[in-house]
Amino acid sequence: MSDPACQTMIGTSSGQGASARIFQIFNWKGDIWGGGSTLASYEDGKAKDAFAELKPALASCRSFEGVGYVGKFKATVVVEDAQQVGDEAVSFRVITPMGPEFRGDRNEQYIVVRAGNTIATFTMLNVAGSSSFPAELVSRQVDRLRNAQRP
Template sequence: MLDIRDGEGASTIVLQVFNWKGDIWGGGSMLASYEDGKAQQVFAQLKQALGSCRSYEGTGWVGKFKSTLTMEQAPDVGDEAVRFREEESGRGGRTAREDGERLVVGGQQHEAT
């Protein structure tokens, strides 16, 4: 799930970070492009991973963390779509959540279409 979320294997990735006054990481958007036929494979892998993965742990830039994943109602866009929320805790007690294509401090929601 993490490799797909981060665009691993994509032929091209565009990442736009949104900053707001007083918020170093207000959010962002990523667009990943895959070679012919590869996008369908990656999307199927993402759906499979989200069907079985509900949490993971790791060590990031500022220490250990645990992330939990929650599926949400998919948007009605594209041929297929999924939406999930990623909530991260453990970085000095701070909680951040990630929302799919949009990254928002305090709530990150991921959308894939």
């Protein structure tokens, strides 16, 4: 990836450095574009440290270049207002031009939430449009994570 800050942003969002992580795919009724969630569990204090690295990376990452399954690309990062859930949360979109054959850009929303020793990332994909991961599902999942960590 062309920008180290962007690498930190994407790495933290995907659970890099976690002790354990799991990814779940969501298929929405009536929508061909999917979503997903990554739950990344960290040893004591390390989730907070990872999130502390994510915030400045997100503040400085505006675009990055890379190579994906469609070849070389240049993506733009757009920071959004985060839903107030968990101990701390951020939200952003990664927008990648797909070319005229796709009739629009790839637009993927990321909602990244720290709840105790877990970082949960919720993603929603769309092409030639803009979708958001349902806020109600984010809230319910984060509440479950918080309750599971209580002694």
